[in-house]
Amino acid sequence: QQPVQSPQAVILREGEDAVINCSSSKALYSVHWYRQKHGEAPVFLMILLKGGEQKGHEKISASFNEKKQQSSLYLTASQLSYSGTYFCGSLDNAGGTSYGKLTFGQGTILTVHP
C-alpha cells in the first residue's frame, strides 16, 4: 500500500521552515526521501533505517518513528533551490529479493518564494 504524505502542497518564503510527513499502514524497514524538480529525475535526499541508522548527503534532517510507522522531513531556513516535489518511499520488508523495492507516496509540492 502506498504511504500517505502530508501536506499535499506547501508554500514558503525564503528562510521559513517546513515539515513533510509520510505515514504507512505497514511496519517499515526503511524510509527513503527524494526530491524532484519539474521535468527532471528524482534525486536522493536521505534514507532512514529501522534501528536509527541514517544515510544522506544533504543538509536536510529527518526522523523515523518505527512504532508509529511515520517519517518526517524537516526543511529549515528554506532556500529557493528547495522548491520541487518531495517523495517518500517505504520498504516494508528487510529485503526479500531487493532492498530497493520501494513504494512511493503521492508527493508533496514545495514552493519557495523570494
Add this chain to the structure above:
Amino acid sequence: NAGVTQTPKFQVLKTGQSMTLQCAQDMNHNSMYWYRQDPGMGLRLIYYSASEGTTDKGEVPNGYNVSRLNKREFSLRLESAAPSQTSVYFCASTFDASGPNEQFFGPGTRLTVL
C-alpha cells in the same frame, strides 16, 4: 561517468504498436528498476532486477516485459501499447547488496500512446 542513461527521451506510439525502452548504468550497480510516473500518482515500480539474470514484478507489471541483458543494461518492452501506458518512465539503479542505498535515476522517457 555517465550515470544512468535512457533512450529514447521522447516517443509517440499508436495503440497496438510495440517498443523497447533502453537503460544502461556505468556504476557497477547490482540492482536496476523501472518506474512509471503519472500526475498525482508518484512513482510506481513496474519491474526490478536485483542482480544480473534475475527479474521480478513490481506494483504495476501488466502490459510490460523486461530483460536484464547484462549487469549494465535493463530494458523495458511494451508488446502492444495502450493509451493507459502514456506516462513518464524512469530507470534507476543502486548498489544494495548489503542494505538499502541511494537510487540513481535516469533522465526519463516521455511516452505518449495515441
